Ligand SMILES: O=C(O)COP(=O)(O)O
């Protein structure tokens with residue numbers, strides 16, 4: 001059987017990126033003369049990519065954006081973000097050990113994020129882990145972002161893996177919907193960016209630390225092969 005594939009979401013799952021994403025949002029809000037938003041707002045603003053973050057951030061300040069204005073702000077947001085991508089951003093505790101464990105066990109590992117592909121690759125490189133992943137997929141890689149299953153399926157295929165035997169690890173309802181639409185099991189961390197507690201959104205398992213990931217994956221995979229799913 002081909003090596004199984006584990007596909008990770010990035011923001012709120014592998015890395016705590018909220019400080020730098022909210023920093024870039026606050027840069028464009030400030031430039032428009034609007035108040036800045038606290039980093040705690042990240043839970044309800046992140047998860048659907050940069051354009052959605054800007055739209056939601058401006059909506060929180062009572063502003064609707066025209067498509068043209070949004071594109072202009074997105075360009076400035078992205079330039080600021082890419083220049084400050086790892087000021088506050090860190091991998092969550094236990095991530096490196098988990099990546100080591102799955103690599104040693106022969107898994108293919110990949111990323112499927114709603115970040116832009118270039119930003120995701122730059123960030124993973126700065127965090128010293130880009131080489132761990134067989135494929136890194138962003139919101140622009142296949143022309144559509146999560147929750148459409150296309151980027152997840154493309155990530156698995158791009159990694160040389162197969163849907164059967166693949167699993168998604170995420171932090172939000174977006175990741176759960178994406179995994180379900182692609183027919184994959186999904187495990188969620190409970191410390192990421194979602195305003196509704198992730199346990200209420202129906203993942204196969206919830207973990208609170210990466211130390212719990214190997215056991216959770218083993219349990220979910222055993223359930224699938226025994227047909228109890
Ligand atoms: O950039 C975002 O809003 C979310 O990205 P994610 O898909 O890695 O959580």
Ligand SMILES: [Mg+2]
Pocket residue numbers: 009010011012013047170171172192193
């Ligand atoms: Mg996420």
